Amino acid sequence: MLGEAARAAGYRLIVRDAVGSTMEEARRALDQGEPGRLWIVARSQNAGRGRHGRQWGSPPGNLYASLLLTDPCEPALAPQLGFVAGLALHDAVARLxxxxAAALRLKWPNDLLLGGAKMSGLLLEGESRAGRLNVILGCGVNIASCPSDTPYPATYLKALAPEASVEALLAALSDAWARRFAIWSEPGGFGPTRAAWLERxxxxxxxITIRLPEGPLSGRFTGLDPTGRLELETETGRRLIDAGDLFFGQPA
Structure with missing residues (x-):
């Protein structure tokens, strides 16, 4: 069930036993005229995916959720929603x-780490229809288990919070999103969002090393610029990165 603050803000919930992916369920709902502020949660997925189409293992016991938003902002601001979602996820997991929670960190652009190991990933997809932006935020959180065949360390929530459950995390996450999204939606709201993200x-x-289409780029991670681009001090000067993969553990 969604949290009280989320329900008060007009968010709704659909729960499925098994789906291909919650992202595709959200897209199907959009095709059918869904007005948005809709959470879609599945107990398991058989075609879950992460960034760049990577497969996301989806055994029962973990959280698989997507949030459909219709016309949440101007298209140019849509990438900032990834930082809002990351903060909401950090808030929710920290609560449990x-x-x-002192060991929780947000890894640019879309992962939550616990003790340096990946616990969760986020996926942000947007499209315009009839001049209106629609956004789908996907979230997968390791609660009861984590994969062992990954090129990076992974962990799961119950390892440190045995009482954690999908239901408790969903309630905390939906409330945290409602609060963080309201802050971000205020004039100048990315300022406090950016500051809170950098603190974590x-x-x-x-x-660090960022994998870019033209090849890896290394430098010192110095912050985020006012629009949310990663600031990297390299041997040849300052670079602003819109998107890429940040290596941790052993780069693959």
Whole structure:
């Protein structure tokens, strides 16, 4: 069930036992005229995917959710919703972890790490129809289990919070999203959103490597610019990165 704050803000919920992916369920709902502010949650997926079409393993016991938003903002601002979603996810998991939440960090652009290991990933997709922007935010959180065959460390919530459940995390996440989205939607709202995200950022001030279409680029991660682009100090000067994969663990 959604949290009280989410329901008060007009968000609704559909729960499925098994789907191909919640992202595709959200897209199907959009095709059928769904007005938005709709959470779609599945107990399992058989065609879950992450960024760049990567497969996302989806065994029962973890959270698989997508949020459909219709006309949430101007198209140029849509990438900022990824930071809003990351903060909401951090808030929700921190609520269930208690003191252990000190080890939570947000990895640019879309992962939540616990003790340096990946616990969750986010996927943001947008499209324009009849001049209106529609956005689907997908979220997968390891609650009861995590994959063991990944090129990076992974972990799951119950390892440190045995009482955690899909239901408890969904309630916390939906409420956290409603609060964070309301803050961001205020005039100048990306300022506090950006500051809050940076307070929780992984690898800030460290040398990182970003995989770009033209090849890997290394430099010191110094922050986010006022529009949300990653700031990287390289040997040849400052670079602003719109999108890419940040290596952690052993680059693949």
């Amino acid at each position: 972890l208690g003191p252990a 950022a992984a690898f800030l001030g460290e040398t």
